[in-house]
Amino acid sequence: MDLKKLFDKYPLFVFGFGAFLLGAITDSGFFIFLGIILLFSASAQYKKKGGEDSKSPFDIKKIINIFNNNSKKEHMETINPRNKAKIGFWVVIAIVFLIFLSFASAFWVVIDAGETGVRSFFGKVRDSEFHSGFHLKNPLEKITKMNIRTQEYTMSVTQGEGQRYGSDVITALTKEGLSVDLDITVLYRLIEEKASDVYRDVGLGYDEVIIRPQIRSVIREVIAQYDAKDIYSEKRQEAAQIIADRLKEKLDPRGIEVEDVLLRHVELPADLAQSIQLKLQAEQEAQRYDFLLQTEQKEAERKVIEAEGQRDAQQIINQSLTSHYLNYLYIQNLQDREGTIYVPTSPSTGVPLFRGL
Known part of the structure; x- marks a missing residue:
């Protein structure tokens, strides 16, 4: 495989494919994105050339021919040395930028809510923790996140x-x-x-x-x-x-x-559980009967109290029913009636008679 020839003709394509492959291996979204950008940049650059050069470096047949070294005649012009220098310059800039990002991310850490960050430096655990939020840290310091939720x-x-x-x-x-x-x-x-x-x-x-x-x-x-x-x-x-x-x-x-x-x-155990269940049922039944007995007893006491009250009331009424009081009630009732009322009186005293009324 003539890798040098491939790199000379398609340097951006090589770097883009390499970045994409590195991102896929390391599960890095940044490198995958960078690889895609470089691949599209390479495609756009080579499309500016006319004739055969207008074909993209993604032409599978050409790539296969370059790798197999079976092409006897080159169909693409070599890149201008001045363009090569520009491409090399931007590739170097991209590499430096990637290195900067890799090192820069080591200077900070973000702790999510419900977590705490345990700090360790060359294996020695520090006494203080990083709470949730953004923190600057020593790039050589390792942060281990631990769950503090319930x-x-x-x-x-x-x-x-x-x-x-x-x-x-x-x-x-x-x-x-x-x-x-x-x-x-x-x-x-x-x-x-x-x-x-x-x-x-x-x-x-x-x-x-x-x-x-x-x-x-x-x-x-x-x-x-x-x-x-x-x-x-x-x-x-x-x-x-x-x-x-x-x-x-x-x-x-x-x-x-x-x-x-x-x-x-x-x-x-099954037999013990069954016996306990039966015992609990018996206890509940006994408690139910006790409740019924207490209810009946309370009802009997209520009736006794009610009868005693009626008896006492009758005694009080009997003691208060004198002849004068009855005459008074009789006269009061006569006032509420209309028309002529015939009242029998005693021949000797002239007092109204209540018997038979």
Whole structure:
């Protein structure tokens, strides 16, 4: 392959293709863009020539002929030495510009929201971190970005639900020695002010090195203090809170803040789970009967109080119904009637008679 001849005739094409290839290999959008610009520039330059030279250097047949050295007669004129000098000048400028950009990007770093930048210089981790935003830095300094958002660590019997593939359930022994399986999710976040310490002492995989072992240890300690039926029913939330408190005590000094612990599922042996369910149903039924008895008792007490009230009211009424009071009521009622009213009176006293009215 006559590479020298190819470079002499199409220098921009060679540099453009090289930049494009370098960008594709290094996954650099800048080099890919630069390569495209150089390739189009080469195409535009060679189209200005007349005759056979008006053909673009992207003519596949010509490129194949040059590489195979099979062309016996050249169909293109060599580039003018003056044009060669200009092309070489701009190529040098482009290379210098690329080198400048490569070095210039080493003087700054951008930390995204929810991240912190851990600084290290020749392997030594610095104590201060870069917070989110734009920062100038030593070009020889390495910046490692770490997530400080709320994250979760799940250990579950369901495949693909937790951090590990397959079943990752926690098995623990209860107070009476029964084996129970638990699904748990721990919400945590990296404390930004201690990110450098975590990176120095543990590295980026602190969730597997620190969090996971502590979760397993603390859960087994707490579950051992409860009976199976308590964990299965009413004391699950209490146990989850104790687990969260103990994890905070152990992980906060290591630079990890525990926000919450969710004890999502407790799986007991099948026969034990059934017996607990039956017992819970019996307890609920007993509580229902107790409630009914209390309701009936309250109703009986209400009726007694109501009867006593009626009796007392009648006694008061009987004591207050004197003859004078009855005469007064009789006369008052007569005032509300229209027309002539005949009232029987006593022959001896002349007082109206109420009997038979």
